[in-house]
Amino acid sequence: MQLVLALVMLVLGYLVFWPIVLEPEAREMPPVPELTGVLEPNDRLSAVEFLPLPDNARGPEDIAVLDGVVMTTDLAGRLYRVEGDALVQVSNLGGRPLGLKSGPDGNLYIADSFRGILRWSPDDRLDLMADRVDGVPITYPNQLDVGRDGVIYFSSSTERFDPELLGGTLAASVMAIWEQSATGYVARLLPDGTTEKLADGLIFANGVALSPEEDYLLIAETGRARLIKLWLDEARFGTSEVVIDSLPGYPDNLEANGDGTYWLGLASPRLPSEALFPYPFLRKVIWRLGPWVRPAPVHHGRVLRVDGDGTILDMLEDPTGALGVTTGAQVVGEHLYVTSLDGPALGRLPAP
Numbered sequence: 001m002q003l004v005l006a007l008v009m010l011v012l013g014y015l016v017f018w019p020i021v022l023e024p025e026a027r028e029m030p031p032v033p034e035l036t037g038v039l040e041p042n043d044r045l046s047a048v049e050f051l052p053l054p055d056n057a058r059g060p061e062d063i064a065v066l067d068g069v070v071m072t073t074d075l076a077g078r079l080y081r082v083e084g085d086a087l088v089q090v091s092n093l094g095g096r097p098l099g100l101k102s103g104p105d106g107n108l109y110i111a112d113s114f115r116g117i118l119r120w121s122p123d124d125r126l127d128l129m130a131d132r133v134d135g136v137p138i139t140y141p142n143q144l145d146v147g148r149d150g151v152i153y154f155s156s157s158t159e160r161f162d163p164e165l166l167g168g169t170l171a172a173s174v175m176a177i178w179e180q181s182a183t184g185y186v187a188r189l190l191p192d193g194t195t196e197k198l199a200d201g202l203i204f205a206n207g208v209a210l211s212p213e214e215d216y217l218l219i220a221e222t223g224r225a226r227l228i229k230l231w232l233d234e235a236r237f238g239t240s241e242v243v244i245d246s247l248p249g250y251p252d253n254l255e256a257n258g259d260g261t262y263w264l265g266l267a268s269p270r271l272p273s274e275a276l277f278p279y280p281f282l283r284k285v286i287w288r289l290g291p292w293v294r295p296a297p298v299h300h301g302r303v304l305r306v307d308g309d310g311t312i313l314d315m316l317e318d319p320t321g322a323l324g325v326t327t328g329a330q331v332v333g334e335h336l337y338v339t340s341l342d343g344p345a346l347g348r349l350p351a352p
């Protein structure tokens with residue numbers, strides 16, 4: 001009996017006192033919106049055609065169109081172009097590229113979650129553009145957009161959890177969102193090399209996309225399941241407003257269509273574990289229980305088309321989650337390409 005009591009006390013002591021890196025903050029999440037109207041469940045994304053990555057590679061997290069050619073990357077940092085129904089490797093960038101965007105100079109700009117903001121030119125030259133903001137290393141570069149004037153706008157998801165040190169972007173993102181620490185930010189890189197923050201205090205800053213007139217930037221705040229509009233015009237520069245305060249999932253990449261609408265990927269449906277966000281102590285206990293009870297994204301494909309005022313115009317859904325963690329979508333020509341954090345293929349289907 002004494003042995004049993006000792007074991008119980010040992011387990012309780014572990015669950016209550018064992019040191020962990022997480023310092024959860026108390027938050028209240030907005031209610032999950034009703035899945036009605038445009039959000040009515042469907043299986044339209046299930047018609048996706050798979051363009052497999054070569055050699056069992058995984059993780060085509062984003063795409064960009066460079067000189068009319070669709071480009072993507074994988075978990076190991078290889079760069080591919082789409083040729084018909086195949087992906088052909090064109091370079092090995094290394095690191096872990098996330099956001100991709102072609103610039104007005106014909107080069108490819110990359111938010112590399114391990115290294116910073118990079119530029120790749122078609123002659124296979126790779127340059128580091130920025131790895132610090134205000135003298136502090138950029139811990140988790142995520143997505144970016146490039147203005148017509150060459151200014152690069154990018155997100156850094158968290159200053160608390162380094163994806164390279166933690167074994168990958170998924171592990172770091174789960175920790176940041178479970179902790180609910182507001183250390184994410186959006187910054188810009190000017191052509192002279194200067195970097196400056198434009199918005200901070202975000203809980204896992206993620207997708208960013210410029211408006212057609214480049215007078216505002218849309219921002220996906222994954223940890224709050226919402227979209228924010230950050231004004232860039234002279235009269236309102238630096239002010240922001242929430243345009244969607246509650247999405248049915250956790251937003252990831254944003255891709256502008258050029259007409260004032262955007263495609264937004266939802267990496268996972270909202271999780272029931274959000275109910276524990278007001279209780280930091282319980283979240284610490286659950287984390288100590290191990291990976292089998294910790295929160296994790298659910299493979300359930302969803303991409304939304306929204307406008308700059310936060311109106312949801314369309315939703316494509318794949319309840320089977322065949323693409324893995326769906327990160328975003330982008331129209332190129334007659335096709336809608338769908339990207340994934342961990343899937344083995346790039347998705348493609350006729351543009352809605």
